[in-house]
Amino acid sequence: MVKILLERNVVWARERTEADPGFFKRLKSQQTPEYFWIGCADSRVPANVIAGLDPGEIFVHRNVANLVHSADINCLSVLQFAVDVLKVKHVIVTGHYGCGGVRAAMDGSRHGLIDHWLEPIRELAARHKAELDAIAEEEPRLDRLCELSVESQVSRLAATPIVQDAWARGQDVTLHGLLYSLADGLLRDLGCTHTRPA
Ligand code: CO
Numbered sequence: 001m002v003k004i005l006l007e008r009n010v011v012w013a014r015e016r017t018e019a020d021p022g023f024f025k026r027l028k029s030q031q032t033p034e035y036f037w038i039g040c041a042d043s044r045v046p047a048n049v050i051a052g053l054d055p056g057e058i059f060v061h062r063n064v065a066n067l068v069h070s071a072d073i074n075c076l077s078v079l080q081f082a083v084d085v086l087k088v089k090h091v092i093v094t095g096h097y098g099c100g101g102v103r104a105a106m107d108g109s110r111h112g113l114i115d116h117w118l119e120p121i122r123e124l125a126a127r128h129k130a131e132l133d134a135i136a137e138e139e140p141r142l143d144r145l146c147e148l149s150v151e152s153q154v155s156r157l158a159a160t161p162i163v164q165d166a167w168a169r170g171q172d173v174t175l176h177g178l179l180y181s182l183a184d185g186l187l188r189d190l191g192c193t194h195t196r197p198a
Helices: 002-019 023-029 047-051 073-084 102-105 119-127 129-133 138-159 161-168
Strands: 035-040 058-063 090-096 175-180 188-191
Touching: 002 023, 035 047, 035 073, 047 058, 058 073, 073 090, 073 161, 090 138, 102 119, 102 138, 119 129, 119 138, 129 138, 129 175, 138 175
Parallel strands: 035 058, 035 090, 090 175
Antiparallel strands: 175 188
16 A cells, blocks of 8 residues: 555654754755665665665666666656766676576566567577586576676677766766675676776
């Protein structure tokens, strides 16, 4: 019931104000997040909660399987606002092991519109067929594909005119790829960081 959410919201707002009386007043005037997070829509991967950040500290875009489509006006609009206006320092693509989107891309059956959305994952899997085929078990094979996909999304971000232009004008914005484990709640840095070319 939505009523429960409204009741919980009242409790949350009251506790926030008690802990920090200026909290809402500060956030009302402006947001100055240093981070922009592109993550999976999966309910188990909430950006603020798992990164331990308060409202106002991280700008967020989420979609199924944390993909960066080069013609996705939604993702690109949010990216442009984050980079050009908010001037975030870090753009973070966060995937997660056991991603249902990655699994759906590879299970060989049709699911509807989402099959179009997940097309880059199938293409990526085809490009890395030899490496993936060498992993006998399905779960670790899909987990490896989750990693490859995050690395690929970070590369796509680096190639966008938005990021290219930010770097060209000397703006420090660093791109990162992380993987979240549902099993232990920990984020892992994939080491595919892209920084402004020197
Ligand atoms: Co997912």
